[in-house]
Amino acid sequence: MSTIARHLDLEGAFNARAFFAASSAQPWLVRSSALHELTPAGAEVLRAFGVVRVIDLREPGEGAAGAHEIEVAALPVYRFPGNTVPIDGNLEQLMQQVIETRGEVLAEIVDAVASAEGPVAVHCTIGKDRTGLIVALVLSAAGATEADIIADYALSGDQVYPHRREYVEQMLASRDLGEREIAEAWRLNVESPAEVMEYILALLRAEGGAAEYLRAHGLSAHALAALRARSRAFG
Secondary structure, three states: OOEEEEEOOOOOOOOOEEEEEOOOOOOOEEEEOOOOOOOHHHHHHHHHOOOOEEEEOOOOOOOOOOOOOOEEEEOOOOOOHHHOOOOOOOHHHHHHHHHHHOHHHHHHHHHHHHOOOOOEEEEOOOOOOHHHHHHHHHHHHHOOOHHHHHHHHHOHHHHHHHHHHHHHHHHHHOOOOOHHHHHHHHHHHHOOOHHHHHHHHHHHHHOOOHHHHHHHOOOOHHHHHHHHHHHHHOO
């Protein structure tokens, strides 16, 4: 599958991109930061694209719902005790932990994409890692190339940094971390290095690929076929 990711101006959100199959004017998948500050103009962009479902990957308490009048499926990715969200640590290790321990959760989220009767928007807080992982699973299972998936993930860092820099500076100022820990925290909170997605895809290849990984954790053959059909339907 040839899939084209295009920058999306989504007023009130950032790090937004839409995925189009070749020769299509309508996206089948949208990714972004949280939508709770989405303006009426931003909401109209989603509605004009025909988005029928928004999948919110944030933990409970991370933020309010968006005012866009589109169906929302709240499906947290981490589900760690206390609904905590990691703010420091190694990015690859975090993604590996999610892949190794949240397979059923990830399959449930991908099923929510596959079962929608139209384009879907997926977001977490900054639209980088949780969103990046789900988008990678969806695109890979639908047949996108690894090069396209890696290239899309790597776009997020420059989009996130201006919106997240002040928060990370204040967070780090309040914590007693060493130089290496500080570097890891910056990487976790604002960066999207290509090698992180390469690492994620290698983990999935070890499981037989994204489709086999999702099937092993509960995604039905029907849902997988529906996902592939939906990604082609807009081509």
